[in-house]
């Protein structure tokens with residue numbers, strides 16, 4: 001399709017806020033989103049992810065701040081003129097239309113010729129592997145198939161930015177992992193900028209170029225999955241992305257991932273123990289063991305060990321030494 | 336009991352008294368009417384042959400159908416607008432509007448009909464006011480004609496038109512409308528291509544309800560039509576109590592009954608169709 005809009009866009013969100021009455025749902029968010037990037041908004045329910053996305057899509061008025069697309073403000077452009085693709089929470093497919101009509105809708109309302117619509121819909125059907133379901137209504141499709149129709153529909157007019165609001169929320173765990181791979185693959189192939197909302201940290205870690213951690217309407221931390229996981233700046237980020245122990249040290253609070261701790265029977269370690277304690281419980285997860293250790297002084301530390309590395313079996317009530325490298329613990333900039 | 340129970344589900348015994356009641360008080364009279372229409376005054380299809388032979392009868396039926404169709408069109412259009420406004424209004428305003436709709440159910444049709452006479456009659460409020468200001472020199476004939484009947488009937492029917500539409504519109508997922516806008520459709524396009532098709536079941540239900548109820552209207556045409564707009568219900572009344580031609584009355588009643596049943600059959604087909612696309616995506 002000869003598209004008047006670039007199929008990749010960069011977005012610049014500046015001091016964006018949204019108030020519902022007195023309630024500040026989005027609070028001075030600043031974000032630069034690069035062309036072709038896969039950016040994830042991750043945060044607990046109610047943290048303002050959907051509200052932020054709806055402002056980008058143009059369904060909610062902006063209370064304060066601005067949004068630029070490729071350098072020009074889009075704050076006053078109505079939703080139907082923004083040309084952003086969107087996969088809605090719950091998909092919002094047109095229940096009275098077939099798969100083909102759903103996917104062709106955007107071009108059809110743009111009064112494109114029938115031949116062009118057909119060609120584009122076929123292309124989209126190929127992209128999401130739905131060639132065999134063209135004449136079905138959404139009600140006759142499984143959740144995963146509906147999700148793919150929603151994706152194809154949102155991409156049909158080659159939008160510069162695709163917004164996805166918890167698109168996998170309605171799918172079961174196994175299907176979700178499969179669709180994650182497909183989504184990522186589609187992103188890599190078409191190169192559209194994706195803004196992806198989820199509250200699922202595994203989804204965010206495995207798919208994103210960058211993650212924005214949202215909390216109470218603010219951006220808590222922005223970075224690549226690796227940066228966020230390895231260098232969390234706050235207790236919130238460290239415990240929201242993966243698991244973490246928190247150690248109070250004289251110079252501040254440190255985060256320590258459970259899998260970065262070595263555990264051994266008291267006195268059997270190579271070097272001096274950083275902490276000593278007693279095993280409170282051991283849970284076996286196949287590839288790994290989760291050991292909860294009571295430290296003298298009342299704190300509790302979680303240690304995740306690869307099963308194969310345990311040569312002398314641990315038992316409940318046993319005294320153990322805990323060690324870790326200096327790089328393993330991260331000093332938190334904020335509580 | 337045991338042997339019977341083997342053939343008949345025990346549930347039937349529970350509803351049997353009510354079935355008997357329905358049979359005695361509804362089915363019986365209906366069959367009686369059918370019977371009368373073929374036997375009074377003489378056995379045969381004579382009553383039905385009148386449909387071909389009597390111009391008056393055909394005119395009455397045609398008037399009835401015409402008035403009912405016009406009433407239905409206006410009631411449903413108004414009802415659609417009102418239901419739409421209600422669904423998309425703020426919650427407290429919505430309850431107020433729903434209150435108005437429901438209150439009109441509780442006001443007697445007689446009161447409502449006569450208040451139109453007071454308002455729009457020759458010496459009614461509107462004509463008097465216009466004459467006093469000097470806009471008109473002769474009273475406008477709102478009442479005692481078909482226009483009067485239509486005004487009265489539409490007024491009475493609008494709440495009935497609103498309710499099925501309201502139910503339909505309330506169940507719509509507004510994200511679907513957002514999706515349409517997001518895909519580049521204007522408000523008008525979204526209405527014609529998404530909103531209207533999704534409210535078609537409500538429109539069909541509303542249309543049939545209003546049309547069927549209108550067919551049996553008696554008070555409003557009699558009062559506001561001023562004797563010039565004779566509709567089937569009033570004609571049946573006259574046949575029964577004045578001219579005592581029960582056979583003709585029964586034939587007309589049977590005709591209306593089967594007309595309505597036919598419409599209901601069409602509706603049931605439509606409703607089944609609606610469930611096909613009723614399984615929404617979310």
Ligand SMILES: Nc1ncnc2c1ncn2[C@@H]1O[C@H](COP(=O)(O)OP(=O)(O)O)[C@@H](O)[C@H]1O
Nearest residue numbers: 020023025043044045046047048049050051052
């Ligand atoms: N239309 C609205 N009116 C009032 N409050 C709202 C509205 N939409 C969202 N909120 C509030 O804003 C906050 C953020 O909501 P939302 O953006 O939906 O969060 P998330 O998508 O991260 O779960 C929530 O506390 C929610 O209750």
Ligand SMILES: [Mg+2]
Nearest residue numbers: 049050051089
């Ligand atoms: Mg949300």
